[in-house]
Amino acid sequence: MLRSLLVLRQIAQRTISTASRRHFENKVPEKQKLFQEDNGIPVHLKGGVGDALLYKATMILTVGGTAYAIYQLAMASFPKKQA
Amino acid sequence: MTHQTHAYHMVNPSPWPLTGALSALLMTSGLTMWFHFNSGTLLTLGLLTNSLTMYQWWRDVVRESTFQGHHTAVVQTGLRYGMILFIMSEVFFFAGFFWAFYHSSLAPTPNLGGYWPPAGINPLNPMEVPLLNTLVLLASGVSITWAHHSLMEGNRKHSLQALLITISLGIYFTLLQTSEYFEASFTISDGIYGSTFFVATGFHGLHVMIGSTFLTICFLRQLKFHFTSKHHFGFEAAAWYWHFVDVVWLFLYISIYWWGS
Numbered sequence: 347m348l349r350s351l352l353v354l355r356q357i358a359q360r361t362i363s364t365a366s367r368r369h370f371e372n373k374v375p376e377k378q379k380l381f382q383e384d385n386g387i388p389v390h391l392k393g394g395v396g397d398a399l400l401y402k403a404t405m406i407l408t409v410g411g412t413a414y415a416i417y418q419l420a421m422a423s424f425p426k427k428q429a
Numbered sequence: 430m431t432h433q434t435h436a437y438h439m440v441n442p443s444p445w446p447l448t449g450a451l452s453a454l455l456m457t458s459g460l461t462m463w464f465h466f467n468s469g470t471l472l473t474l475g476l477l478t479n480s481l482t483m484y485q486w487w488r489d490v491v492r493e494s495t496f497q498g499h500h501t502a503v504v505q506t507g508l509r510y511g512m513i514l515f516i517m518s519e520v521f522f523f524a525g526f527f528w529a530f531y532h533s534s535l536a537p538t539p540n541l542g543g544y545w546p547p548a549g550i551n552p553l554n555p556m557e558v559p560l561l562n563t564l565v566l567l568a569s570g571v572s573i574t575w576a577h578h579s580l581m582e583g584n585r586k587h588s589l590q591a592l593l594i595t596i597s598l599g600i601y602f603t604l605l606q607t608s609e610y611f612e613a614s615f616t617i618s619d620g621i622y623g624s625t626f627f628v629a630t631g632f633h634g635l636h637v638m639i640g641s642t643f644l645t646i647c648f649l650r651q652l653k654f655h656f657t658s659k660h661h662f663g664f665e666a667a668a669w670y671w672h673f674v675d676v677v678w679l680f681l682y683i684s685i686y687w688w689g690s
């Protein structure tokens with residue numbers, strides 16, 4: 347079982363390397379090192395500071411938006427009387 | 430430091446299911462606010478948070494697989510089942526619209542004149558742009574197969590070229606179909622013909638756009654060396670989805686464009 351994990355890791359590292367364009371270097375091994383570091387950080391934050399910022403922004407928009415939706419629901423539930 | 434003694438993938442706790450569900454709430458209540466109160470704020474917020482969720486969720490799947498190695502054979506099998514079941518659910522989604530089309534067109538009511546296409550409807554000529562669209566999608570099915578074979582043979586240049594051709598054909602289809610929508614002499618509000626035509630072809634067009642996006646992600650991942658010749662399920666899933674989109678078009682073309690004219 348564990349061996350299959352190790353083998354998969356080797357396969358993943360044996361990426362197609364006939365890179366004819368000099369612009370694109372294979373940065374997968376670097377990424378593998380970064381994301382396999384044993385630091386207890388969950389995968390959605392493990393990429394760095396950018397992850398945390400994007401996460402916070404998403405949460406603020408989503409939770410804030412939910413509050414706004416409930417507010418609109420409350421407003422729509424009690425229509426203003428015509429004068 | 431504990432390690433698993435099984436080949437399955439126990440994911441880290443993730444906020445994206447919650448943000449995804451809330452974004453669905455914002456999109457639906459946003460539609461209501463737009464329809465009834467002429468306000469687009471909630472809908473925009475919903476679409477934005479939905480996009481953010483999808484981006485981060487799938488970014489994490491790439492991290493878990495390509496960078497962390499969690500996608501063992503059994504995990505990949507599960508993903509295959511999942512993609513197949515998802516595509517099957519989409520088949521049923523389109524089946525509904527085809528049902529609606531055949532229900533109305535096989536027995537046209539007196540209001541329509543008792544025939545199909547109904548009185549006053551000038552359908553698009555199936556031998557013009559719709560036929561071109563058919564050839565475009567069929568060609569894209571060939572190019573994506575070429576891309577897959579190139580990928581399996583380890584030919585980086587060809588796999589990128591073939592993927593690019595496939596994506597370009599998808600975009601070309603979308604542009605052609607958009608121009609057809611403007612050229613058509615009938616609209617969505619032109620009776621049952623308009624409704625069935627635009628809802629069925631409209632949802633298909635949306636799926637072409639989704640498929641093209643999926644393929645573009647695969648292109649970028651291939652550029653970044655994520656795929657190997659033996660392990661590239663993301664690409665296979667995109668290819669399955671793309672073939673599905675092509676098949677739906679064939680049914681649309683034969684039923685609505687050809688028989689229905």
